[in-house]
Amino acid sequence: MCEAHAYLMKDGDSERVMENVISIGYDGPDIVLRDLFGDQMRLRARIREVALIEHKIFLEPVEEDAASA
Numbered sequence: 397m398c399e400a401h402a403y404l405m406k407d408g409d410s411e412r413v414m415e416n417v418i419s420i421g422y423d424g425p426d427i428v429l430r431d432l433f434g435d436q437m438r439l440r441a442r443i444r445e446v447a448l449i450e451h452k453i454f455l456e457p458v459e460e461d462a463a464s465a
Contacts, residue, residue: 400451402429402437405444410454413437417453427455 400417403410416432426438441455 398451399432400446400453402453402455404439404441404455404457406457413439413455420453425458429453 398418399415401412402414402417402420404413414429414431414437417429418432419430420443421428421430423438425440427441427443429437429439439455440458440460442458443453444456445454446452447454
């Protein structure tokens with residue numbers, strides 16, 4: 397299987413926010429993650445790194461001011 401886990405990076409730490417991610421897309425300023433079961437999550441974030449071998453997606457939160465600029 398090729399699904400990955402998504403992590404949100406904050407203050408040098410990472411928090412797993414979604415498992416079994418099979419697609420990543422953008423909708424306006426948001427990233428939309430979809431999992432194997434059809435659930436989705438919207439985050440105001442940007443992609444920091446995709447570690448393909450480790451099946452991990454690292455995201456950074458985007459500040460509201462930066463998102464509207």
